Amino acid sequence: MIHKEIREKYISFFTTNPRNHKEIPSSPLIPENDPTVLFITAGMHPLVPYLMGEPHPLGKRLVNIQKSFRTDDIEEVGDHSHFTFFEMLGNWSLGDYFKKEAIEWSFDFLTSKDWLFYDPKKIYVSVFEGDRDAPRDEDSIRVWKEVYKNAGITAEIGDSKKGVSGNSRIFPYPKTKNWWGPAGTTGPCGPDSEMFYDTELPLHKKELYGPVCHINCDCGRYIEVWNDVFMEFNKNADGTYEPLKQKNVDTGMGMERVTALTSWLRKAIPEPDPFLTDLFGKSRYFIQQISNKDYEEPFKKSIRIILDHVRAVTFLIADGAEPGNKERGYVTRRLIRRAIRHGQILGIHVDFMSDTAGQIISNYREIYPEVKNKEEIIKSILSTEEVNFRKLLKKGLDFIEKQASLNGKIAFDLYQSFGFPPELTFEIAKERGIEMDRKTYEEEFAKHQEKSRTATKGVFKGGLQDHSEETKKLHTATHLLQKALVDVLGRHVRQKGSHITAERLRFDFSHDRKMTGEEIEKTEELVNRKIRENLAVTKETVKIEDALKSGALTVPGVKYPEKVTVYKMGNFSREVCGGPHVDFTGSLGKFKIIKEEAAGNLNRRIYAILSKT
Numbered sequence: 001m002i003h004k005e006i007r008e009k010y011i012s013f014f015t016t017n018p019r020n021h022k023e024i025p026s027s028p029l030i031p032e033n034d035p036t037v038l039f040i041t042a043g044m045h046p047l048v049p050y051l052m053g054e055p056h057p058l059g060k061r062l063v064n065i066q067k068s069f070r071t072d073d074i075e076e077v078g079d080h081s082h083f084t085f086f087e088m089l090g091n092w093s094l095g096d097y098f099k100k101e102a103i104e105w106s107f108d109f110l111t112s113k114d115w116l117f118y119d120p121k122k123i124y125v126s127v128f129e130g131d132r133d134a135p136r137d138e139d140s141i142r143v144w145k146e147v148y149k150n151a152g153i154t155a156e157i158g159d160s161k162k163g164v165s166g167n168s169r170i171f172p173y174p175k176t177k178n179w180w181g182p183a184g185t186t187g188p189c190g191p192d193s194e195m196f197y198d199t200e201l202p203l204h205k206k207e208l209y210g211p212v213c214h215i216n217c218d219c220g221r222y223i224e225v226w227n228d229v230f231m232e233f234n235k236n237a238d239g240t241y242e243p244l245k246q247k248n249v250d251t252g253m254g255m256e257r258v259t260a261l262t263s264w265l266r267k268a269i270p271e272p273d274p275f276l277t278d279l280f281g282k283s284r285y286f287i288q289q290i291s292n293k294d295y296e297e298p299f300k301k302s303i304r305i306i307l308d309h310v311r312a313v314t315f316l317i318a319d320g321a322e323p324g325n326k327e328r329g330y331v332t333r334r335l336i337r338r339a340i341r342h343g344q345i346l347g348i349h350v351d352f353m354s355d356t357a358g359q360i361i362s363n364y365r366e367i368y369p370e371v372k373n374k375e376e377i378i379k380s381i382l383s384t385e386e387v388n389f390r391k392l393l394k395k396g397l398d399f400i401e402k403q404a405s406l407n408g409k410i411a412f413d414l415y416q417s418f419g420f421p422p423e424l425t426f427e428i429a430k431e432r433g434i435e436m437d438r439k440t441y442e443e444e445f446a447k448h449q450e451k452s453r454t455a456t457k458g459v460f461k462g463g464l465q466d467h468s469e470e471t472k473k474l475h476t477a478t479h480l481l482q483k484a485l486v487d488v489l490g491r492h493v494r495q496k497g498s499h500i501t502a503e504r505l506r507f508d509f510s511h512d513r514k515m516t517g518e519e520i521e522k523t524e525e526l527v528n529r530k531i532r533e534n535l536a537v538t539k540e541t542v543k544i545e546d547a548l549k550s551g552a553l554t555v556p557g558v559k560y561p562e563k564v565t566v567y568k569m570g571n572f573s574r575e576v577c578g579g580p581h582v583d584f585t586g587s588l589g590k591f592k593i594i595k596e597e598a599a600g601n602l603n604r605r606i607y608a609i610l611s612k613t
């Protein structure tokens with residue numbers, strides 16, 4: 001299996017001498033303690049506290065393969081290079097090595113005989129061209145020239161507007177292309193340098209080909225394989241950039257693309273299409289078989305969408321984002337529905353989601369035990385969702401049959417009353433040769449969206465990632481709260497989720513009944529007592545077994561690295577955590593629970609605030 005070989009090679013390249021990185025496990029797709037985004041969108045994301053300067057228990061050089069999920073590209077899924085769920089191979093320097101080593105090692109891994117063995121002559125790179133926030137990345141340009149020279153290649157700076165010609169290999173681009181981060185609204189970021197491979201293939205997408213073809217033009221000839229980000233800035237909430245305490249490296253190589261390219265270069269697949277690689281195992285054949293369609297136009301797109309979405313929801317559900325009507329759960333539900341709808345386009349009228357997930361799981365079971373462990377749950381959730389959605393489809397179709405004609409208002413009513421996807425109403429109309437007025441639908445929808453935007457705005461506001469003092473205090477208060485809940489309600493209390501903004505904390509925990517008024521008061525009183533005692537907040541790095549033995553609280557289901565940081569607040573609370581926290585609890589002010597409610601059947605949710613005493 002080519003993807004397994006790439007995984008092993010990558011980790012082995014970076015963990016061995018002279019690179020000496022330590023491998024860390026992939027974090028779950030759902031971020032802990034970071035309200036600025038709903039999902040982990042890149043490998044650097046769980047490392048934000050360490051990029052900001054917290055010491056990492058395993059040192060300054062880390063490597064891993066991180067599960068990631070992005071919704072930005074959802075509409076693009078179906079082409080040869082976009083995914084919602086994907087994996088990133090990443091290596092990090094936390095204030096240790098910088099541009100020279102990062103670039104040299106990337107090139108070495110891509111081109112050396114012992115590693116990927118790509119032809120160095122086919123590699124082109126981009127760098128940051130500079131603007132008022134930061135200068136042109138001369139250091140990277142210098143290193144690249146040297147690296148190419150050592151490979152016997154003359155590399156000159158090119159102009160993307162003129163395309164690729166002569167010795168031009170290093171192309172400067174603006175921030176839109178060569179600046180990465182922050183992962184949320186604020187946080188670590190910096191200029192980057194990307195590596196592309198020239199496939200010399202005819203263009204996949206003529207419409208994306210601008211006046212001239214250039215390495216970043218999206219036409220498909222150049223495949224972007226790796227991104228080296230030099231995280232030396234912090235973006236503030238007011239949009240300004242300031243130098244970080246330390247200069248970091250964050251690299252990310254897309255598993256899907258590198259597997260596709262490697263497989264194609266080895267002639268294992270006819271074109272560098274990730275959906276043809278062994279990452280998808282037998283799942284593609286399975287879809288082809290039950291739909292009786294070849295992986296060809298016009299069905300290729302729907303097959304790809306199904307494969308992407310089923311793989312994504314398998315991982316999302318395994319990490320706790322079960323389908324629902326809000327936030328993460330709604331993302332999962334929409335992907336499930338979209339996959340089913342594309343199943344219909346392929347002519348699949350039987351339930352297929354759970355079996356397709358089974359195929360995906362069998363391909364990833366050894367790499368990500370969480371999908372194997374939750375196989376039955378994932379399959380049963382998908383079956384239920386599919387049965388319900390098919391009912392909904394039927395309801396929608398029955399409703400449509402009763403209408404004299406189809407129009408935008410009907411599409412909106414269907415959406416509003418049954419949650420019937422409007423694209424589907426439009427599609428049905430098209431199949432029936434009916435012209436529908438999108439305008440009426442869009443007008444109705446615009447009003448509706450305005451409302452829902454106001455409702456979700458709070459989710460993205462502020463948060464731990466900006467490390468504001470208020471957020472830090474609420475984070476420290478969350479630790480006191482968890483321990484107080486354990487003391488008041490019992491040892492069954494475990495953290496199920498945490499979401500902290502500069503205004504309030506939200507804490508989900510296992511407890512299957514409503515807290516009584518007395519329990520709430522006792523909890524508040526205990527937290528406030530610990531604040532008044534002005535406990536010192538200290539931390540130590542220990543082996544995870546020792547942390548568990550010492551009774552430090554952990555989050556169930558999270559895979560921790562071999563060494564972890566334990567934050568202690570006096571002798572009261574001990575918790576495995578990446579920080580940051582305030583130094584003494586006395587600065588927190590007065591703690592108050594403002595709401596206690598159910599969060600599913602087995603968990604409760606608390607909202608709490610801190611106010612000046």
Ligand code: SER
Pocket residue numbers: 041042043044088090180227228229250251252253
């Ligand atoms: N964070 C960068 C990216 O996602 C590199 O890992 O491309």
